[in-house]
Amino acid sequence: MEAALKEPTAKAIPSWGKLLAIGVLILIAGILAIVLPAAAALAADFALGWMALFVGALQLVHAYQVRHDPGGGWRVVAALLNIALGILLLAFPLQGVLALALLFGALVLAIGIVDILLALRLRPAHGWGWVLAFGIVSAIAGVLLAATWPLSAFWVLGAYVAISMVSGGMWRIALALALRRRAHRPASVG
Numbered sequence: 341m342e343a344a345l346k347e348p349t350a351k352a353i354p355s356w357g358k359l360l361a362i363g364v365l366i367l368i369a370g371i372l373a374i375v376l377p378a379a380a381a382l383a384a385d386f387a388l389g390w391m392a393l394f395v396g397a398l399q400l401v402h403a404y405q406v407r408h409d410p411g412g413g414w415r416v417v418a419a420l421l422n423i424a425l426g427i428l429l430l431a432f433p434l435q436g437v438l439a440l441a442l443l444f445g446a447l448v449l450a451i452g453i454v455d456i457l458l459a460l461r462l463r464p465a466h467g468w469g470w471v472l473a474f475g476i477v478s479a480i481a482g483v484l485l486a487a488t489w490p491l492s493a494f495w496v497l498g499a500y501v502a503i504s505m506v507s508g509g510m511w512r513i514a515l516a517l518a519l520r521r522r523a524h525r526p527a528s529v530g
Contacts, residue, residue: 356523360516367509370502377498384501385436389429396422441485441493444500449482451475 373380399419403412429436455475462468485496 356516356519359512359519363509363512363514363516365509366505366512370505370507370509373498373502373505377502378494379498380501381437381441381494381497382433384497385429385433385440388440389426389433389436391426392422392429393426396420396424396426437497438490438493441497442489444496445482445485445489447482448478448485452477452479452482 373383396419399415399422403415403419406412406415452475455471455478457475459468459472459475462471485492
């Protein structure tokens with residue numbers, strides 16, 4: 341347990357230069373996704389499609405390896421469903437984006453409802469109002485996404501991908517710069 345809490349070794353953390361380069365590339369990709377949200381939405385659809393195919397293939401291999409264990413048939417069914425999802429997302433990318441955006445809107449609405457219920461449960465604890473406010477905003481966003489679907493599908497999914505990439509690039513750049521400062525800091529004598 342102690343080993344898990346220790347600071348990572350130098351080999352576990354990429355050099356600050358590599359991390360900075362990765363962060364800059366992800367940030368640039370995020371900015372492109374902001375400019376081209378439809379392309380980002382389609383890229384998300386294709387990425388999810390290929391991942392579903394890959395996971396389905398791995399599940400089939402695993403199902404074969406444990407074919408004599410109980411539940412083998414269900415493992416095959418789960419694998420085939422993942423493969424079918426991947427094929428559908430790749431074969432029908434426009435419909436895939438529409439479905440993903442609708443699912444995303446339903447998820448945002450559900451998160452909002454859960455946060456509202458959590459806030460009411462936390463009341464009168466300090467800060468419960470922030471949870472309530474976030475829940476209300478999420479619920480409204482979910483309803484707006486559903487109300488503007490399918491017109492908002494590409495924009496919503498593309499914006500989500502863009503925000504995720506921009507924030508991912510920014511935290512990597514910030515971490516790289518912090519690692520650089522730490523690497524150039526003189527060792528303390530003590």
